[in-house]
Amino acid sequence: xxxxxxxxxxxxxxxxNFGIYNALKSVLEKEIEEGSIxxxxxxxxxxxxxxxxITNYYHLNSFHTIHGRVPPLLTGxxxxxxxxxxxxxxxxxxxxxxxxxxxxHIARRxxxxxxxxxNNSVYGLTTGQxxxxxxxxxxxxxxxxxxxxxxxNPITLMLVSQATFVARxxxxxxxxxxxxxxxxxKHKGFAFVEVLQxxxxxxxxxxxxxxxxxxxxxxxxxxxxxNVALQKSLEWGxxxxxxxxxxxxxxxxxxxxxxxxxxxxxxNIPDLKDIVNEFV
Amino acid sequence: MDFSIFxxxxxxxxxxxxxxxxxxxxxRYGYHVFIMNDYGxxxxxxxxxxxxxxxxxxxxxxxxxxxxxxxxHMDVFEKxxxxxxxxxxxxxxxxxxxxxxxxxxxxxxxxxxxxxxGVLTFMLGIPQNFVEDVIEDDLGKNAPKxxxxxxxxxxxxxxxNFNNIHLIKGEKTPKPLLYGNDAIGLGAVRSGMKVYAxxxxxxxxxxLEFLAKNADRLGIIAxxxxxxxxxxxxxxxxxxxxxxxxxxxxxAGLDLMGETISLAxxxxxxxxxxxxQRVGPSTGAPTYTEQSDLNLALNIGHGExxxxxxxxGDIEEAFELTAKAFQFALWYQTPVIVLSDKHISESARxxxxxxxxxxxxMIKTYDKDFDGPYHRYKITIDGISPFAPPGTPDVIVHVNxxxxxxxxxxxxxxxxxxxxxxxRLLKMKTIxxxxxxxxxxxxxxxxxxxxxxxxxxxxxxxxxxxxxxIKFIQVxxxxxxxxxxxxxxxxxxxxxxxxxxxxxxxxxxxxxxKIGRNIDKRVLKYDGRPFSPWELxxxxxxxxx
Ligand SMILES: Cc1ncc(C[n+]2csc(CCOP(=O)(O)OP(=O)(O)O)c2C)c(N)n1
Ligand code: SF4
Ligand SMILES: [Mg+2]
Numbered sequence: 001x002x003x004x005x006x007x008x009x010x011x012x013x014x015x016x017n018f019g020i021y022n023a024l025k026s027v028l029e030k031e032i033e034e035g036s037i038x039x040x041x042x043x044x045x046x047x048x049x050x051x052x053x054i055t056n057y058y059h060l061n062s063f064h065t066i067h068g069r070v071p072p073l074l075t076g077x078x079x080x081x082x083x084x085x086x087x088x089x090x091x092x093x094x095x096x097x098x099x100x101x102x103x104x105h106i107a108r109r110x111x112x113x114x115x116x117x118x119n120n121s122v123y124g125l126t127t128g129q130x131x132x133x134x135x136x137x138x139x140x141x142x143x144x145x146x147x148x149x150x151x152x153n154p155i156t157l158m159l160v161s162q163a164t165f166v167a168r169x170x171x172x173x174x175x176x177x178x179x180x181x182x183x184x185x186k187h188k189g190f191a192f193v194e195v196l197q198x199x200x201x202x203x204x205x206x207x208x209x210x211x212x213x214x215x216x217x218x219x220x221x222x223x224x225x226x227n228v229a230l231q232k233s234l235e236w237g238x239x240x241x242x243x244x245x246x247x248x249x250x251x252x253x254x255x256x257x258x259x260x261x262x263x264x265x266x267x268n269i270p271d272l273k274d275i276v277n278e279f280v
Numbered sequence: 281m282d283f284s285i286f287x288x289x290x291x292x293x294x295x296x297x298x299x300x301x302x303x304x305x306x307x308r309y310g311y312h313v314f315i316m317n318d319y320g321x322x323x324x325x326x327x328x329x330x331x332x333x334x335x336x337x338x339x340x341x342x343x344x345x346x347x348x349x350x351x352x353h354m355d356v357f358e359k360x361x362x363x364x365x366x367x368x369x370x371x372x373x374x375x376x377x378x379x380x381x382x383x384x385x386x387x388x389x390x391x392x393x394x395x396x397x398g399v400l401t402f403m404l405g406i407p408q409n410f411v412e413d414v415i416e417d418d419l420g421k422n423a424p425k426x427x428x429x430x431x432x433x434x435x436x437x438x439x440x441n442f443n444n445i446h447l448i449k450g451e452k453t454p455k456p457l458l459y460g461n462d463a464i465g466l467g468a469v470r471s472g473m474k475v476y477a478x479x480x481x482x483x484x485x486x487x488l489e490f491l492a493k494n495a496d497r498l499g500i501i502a503x504x505x506x507x508x509x510x511x512x513x514x515x516x517x518x519x520x521x522x523x524x525x526x527x528x529x530x531x532a533g534l535d536l537m538g539e540t541i542s543l544a545x546x547x548x549x550x551x552x553x554x555x556x557q558r559v560g561p562s563t564g565a566p567t568y569t570e571q572s573d574l575n576l577a578l579n580i581g582h583g584e585x586x587x588x589x590x591x592x593g594d595i596e597e598a599f600e601l602t603a604k605a606f607q608f609a610l611w612y613q614t615p616v617i618v619l620s621d622k623h624i625s626e627s628a629r630x631x632x633x634x635x636x637x638x639x640x641x642m643i644k645t646y647d648k649d650f651d652g653p654y655h656r657y658k659i660t661i662d663g664i665s666p667f668a669p670p671g672t673p674d675v676i677v678h679v680n681x682x683x684x685x686x687x688x689x690x691x692x693x694x695x696x697x698x699x700x701x702x703x704r705l706l707k708m709k710t711i712x713x714x715x716x717x718x719x720x721x722x723x724x725x726x727x728x729x730x731x732x733x734x735x736x737x738x739x740x741x742x743x744x745x746x747x748x749x750i751k752f753i754q755v756x757x758x759x760x761x762x763x764x765x766x767x768x769x770x771x772x773x774x775x776x777x778x779x780x781x782x783x784x785x786x787x788x789x790x791x792x793x794k795i796g797r798n799i800d801k802r803v804l805k806y807d808g809r810p811f812s813p814w815e816l817x818x819x820x821x822x823x824x825x
Contacts, residue, residue: 007689043521043670048681055678056689061670063520064680064690065513066543072510076517076525077670079475079501084521084671102513105506257501263474263523264669270498272466272635279456280307 001029007056016197016206017051019171020118024087025058027181037185042085045073047099049091050124051197068098071106074113078254081264085185088115093123096132096152107161107190109253114184114191117154120199128202140202155233155245158192159226165191166229167244170213171198172206176242179217183244189252196242209240216243223247281311281336281447284343287396288329288360289352291322298393299330300457300628301426305397305414306334307457307630309406310450314739315457315628316342316810321482321566327356336450340594341739342627344812348403350396352378369443371399381432387425394426398433405446408434455632460625461487463595463633464554464618467602468526469498471639473552475518475525476502477511482566483622484528484556508533512540512551519549520679522669524606524641528554531573532563538580541615545585545704547679548657548665550609550616552602557621559808568808569622571735572782574790577617578759584701586612586708588715589759591619593722593738595629601756603639610641612711613667619758621781623736623810643667646675656680656688657700663707712760719765720757727751729823730770732799733779734758734787736810741779743813744820755787761794770797777823779803779816 003025011017032039042060046052048067055062065073074086095103095117106113122140123129130140130147133154138147158166165187169177177195184191196213198205216223216232221243223229229246285302289295296317303313312335319328331342345365351357351372364370373379378392394415401411408431415430416423437444458466465487468476478488491502505511508529515525529537534555544551557573559565577589588608592598598620605616646654646666654675658665668675678688683700685691724742727749731741734755741752753769755762770776778788778799783806788799803819805811 005689038673040671040673040675045517053690055680059676061677062679062688063517063547064678064682065547066539066681069509069513069540072505072513073517073520076475076477076514076519077521079514080518080521080523080525081669081671086517101506102510105510257503259496261496261499261501263499263501263518264521264671266499267472268499269472269638270469272470275494275497276456276466276633276635279458279462280304280454 001033003029003059005057005059009057010053011050012201014200015050016120016171016195016199017054017118019174019177020116020195020197021054021057023174023177024116024181027178027185028060031185037085041083042087043077044087044089045070045077046089047091047094048125049093049118051089051091051118054089068094069102070094071099071102071115074115075106075109075111075253078111078113079257079263082254082258082262086113088113090115090117091124092117092119092121092131092133096154104157104161107158107163107192110162110164110190110250112189112252112254115193117192117194118197119154119194120197120203121151121205122199122203124199124202153233153236154194156230159230159233159246163192164189164248164250165244166246167192168194168196168242170196170209170242172210173213173242176215180244187247189250212238212240213242214239216241216245282339283334283347284345285332285334285400286329286346286349286360286363287332287393288327288350288356289392290324291319291326291328292324292389293352294390294393295319295328295330297390298396299332301393301415301418302332302397302400303457303628304418305406305411306332308414308454309410309447310452310454311335312337312339312452313457313630314339314342316623317626318809319567327353327359329356329360340742341810341813345814348400350399352392369403376436381429385425385428385432387429391422391426391429394429395433398430399437399442401430402434402437403442403444405444455630457628457630458595458633459486459628460595460598460620461556462490463599463631464602464620464625465491466633466635467599468552468606469500470635470637471603471606472524472641473526473606474500474523475515476500476528477505477515477525478528479505479508479511479533481530481533483558483626484530484554486626487528487554508536509540512537512553516540516544516549516551519551520670524550524610526552526554528556530556530558531560531576534573534576534580538582542581542583542585543681544615545581545587546583546681548613549679550613552605552609552616552618554602554618554620556625557619565808567622569736569810570782570806570808571621571780572784572786573619574758574782574786577619578790585704586614586711587759588612588614588616588711588757589619590616590757591735591755592624593735593754593756595624595627595631596633597756598624599633603637607639607641610643611664612707613664614707619735621736646672648674655686657684657686657703659686659699659703662710663703663705664710715757715760715762716764720755720762721765721769722754722756723769724752724754725750728772728774729777730773730775731777731779731820732766732791737779737781740811740813740816744816748820748824750820750824758790761790763794766795770795775800775823777801777803777820779811781805781811
């Protein structure tokens with residue numbers, strides 16, 4: 001099984017997107033081969049950014065949509081046909097600038113979908129402006145004298161937004177990323193994975209992250225306590241935790257909204273007689 | 281017999297609910313009913329009223345002159361008293377202690393209309409038990425209190441010896457008395473809508489509420505999202521997954537949906553967008569009616585893509601056109617906008633809706649043997665590519681907002697751009713040709729003067745031209761514009777009058793541009809209140825002179 005398409009991948013050589021692409025590719029290939037998911041049921045949704053072209057490179061159903069609107073599309077797909085497995089890709093621009101509210105709302109709805117954040121802390125495709133996750137003081141094309149804003153912490157934000165699976169990976173550690181994606185695929189409910197993604201052209205953070213990241217699994221950390229997770233999410237500096245911060249199973253938005261309805265398969269048109277009679 | 285009842289008061293005094301109850305009584309008593317609700321954008325206070333128009337013949341709109349006026353406060357009466365007809369019966373707070381009666385009966389202010397119903401029942405000589413049965417039926421657990429109030433009103437009228445007549449039971453069999461938004465919802469469901477997504481905004485919210493309340497029995501979901509952008513993107517996700525979906529909003533919300541309407545056009549997915557117009561620009565007058573989003577509907581969304589814009593003229597058409605909107609959206613795989621307005625959506629009328637009509641959703645489905653490997657944007661002779669939802673075995677569906685190859689991969693090569701633009705042009709041509717055959721106009725009456733209009737003025741125009749040698753041409757599809765059909769109808773017409781509810785004359789401009797003939801008189805109204813038949817009638821009379 002090879003999910004690659006014949007499209008030429010057009011990211012800068014060394015871009016962190018390759019790591020994300022390859023890690024997810026091998027996880028999905030393995031699961032399809034093993035028969036745990038059906039290939040035709042996977043639906044990839046991406047927004048606009050360098051990372052957004054990722055849907056061109058997988059031989060899987062996809063919807064390359066507009067900037068910032070990935071989350072509601074994911075939910076719409078899942079509601080329409082719950083056997084589908086919607087996986088979203090978002091940039092830090094999509095997730096926290098253009099589409100900030102959707103990112104929070106999909107989490108608090110616990111929509112049974114997955115969202116992978118390509119966090120390069122820069123607008124790659126528009127050539128190097130600062131984003132909501134850029135550090136304070138960050139010199140970018142649009143902040144030549146330094147970013148005046150405080151950065152968003154995606155993990156903290158997703159935790160307080162009640163996401164039921166919150167994890168962080170590093171695109172420089174594909175093996176670990178595979179483990180996180182495997183867990184993400186297993187999760188029932190809204191799964192959020194932040195991937196620290198160096199942008200070699202506008203914000204090369206490989207070395208910076210390499211020196212700092214460590215794995216939560218290597219410690220005695222357990223991802224089952226919200227307060228501990230919240231505290232952990234604030235750790236950022238000399239040491240940067242990666243791994244699964246929090247995991248919890250709760251009823252999903254789709255379960256609550258659909259109440260056993262299957263909109264895709266139940267195509268019968270209701271007879272309106274009864275309801276119309278109430279208007280007489 | 282054709283009379284109008286005015287009930288005025290403040291928000292919270294059950295004006296809207298009460299007018300529906302009174303409308304139901306007359307409907308079941310064999311009369312045609314039209315209810316128009318005039319209310320402000322506040323929760324308590326204000327000067328709201330409803331007009332309940334009752335007639336032996338079919339009526340198409342509110343009359344805006346009253347035979348009976350009931351006012352729970354003096355300010356609402358003062359505001360509208362010049363709309364009283366000669367010999368109008370009035371019962372205001374000066375004449376009757378509405379509040380004391382409510383207090384004494386330990387009832388709620390929103391039950392005041394039941395007192396009115398009592399007075400009316402006496403004055404019109406309708407059997408008391410007939411009316412009480414309707415109250416019982418309509419109000420459920422609130423019925424006993426309301427019946428008590430109804431009787432107080434009835435006895436009061438008897439004691440006061442109010443004029444009374446004997447209104448005989450009408451011949452019409454009772455029909456559904458529906459708000460326009462209910463009809464739109466039922467039309468959508470009847471044609472197979474399964475997902476409705478919205479963000480609350482007057483005057484579209486009642487549709488969300490109606491569908492949410494009845495979602496389970498209708499086998500659908502009706503969801504409120506964080507904003508209109510989320511609503512339309514969620515609906516588009518469902519459409520992509522193969523489930524007919526719709527969003528509803530009003531002008532400001534339509535603005536927000538613009539980017540996604542363009543997306544739907546580009547990725548070629550079916551979506552029905554309802555715009556219940558209200559007074560703009562900006563927040564405008566949220567609870568009043570206007571037709572000023574026509575240009576927006578025709579142009580919303582950047583870039584060029586095929587679209588269809590349909591405008592129902594009344595509640596029946598609201599049902600039917602919404603149903604058809606789904607047929608078009610699914611067949612042509614492109615956005616369809618339904619333009620309603622407050623006067624259609626929030627007015628109620630006894631309707632003859634063909635609820636059992638079928639509106640089969642035809643989809644150009646993918647056939648592996650015929651089509652070869654699945655290409656989402658396969659070039660075809662009519663510009664419409666075979667549709668397959670994700671989940672189809674052996675099929676990969678690549679949908680792409682960036683310009684794309686037939687397979688759906690991103691590409692901005694000049695030949696790709698030209699190919700896909702021309703594909704969408706071809707689809708537009710197909711739609712135009714198909715619509716020519718469907719002749720999306722309605723023509724009423726004959727004469728060498730023609731009135732041309734679209735949307736809700738239909739009702740007032742129909743009543744205003746009665747007995748006049750005036751032909752009325754209602755344009756139902758604004759995009760594509762039914763040019764050939766209109767040209768044929770106006771060939772022998774000497775004068776053309778346009779009627780619309782906005783200040784720019786957007787429809788008249790469109791008409792002139794498409795038809796190449798000038799409008800002789802533009803009738804524009806932009807005070808947020810619907811056209812009255814007599815108002816238009818005097819204008820037409822002037823033109824005929
Ligand atoms: C509505 C809208 N506004 C602006 C843009 C321009 N735009 C394209 S990509 C992008 C930023 C992408 O940044 P990010 O999401 O971080 O992705 P990256 O390129 O870094 O992978 C912007 C602003 C757009 N496509 N749509
Ligand atoms: S600009 Fe940055 S994010 Fe974009 S492809 Fe190049 S390295 Fe990757
Ligand atoms: Mg970025």
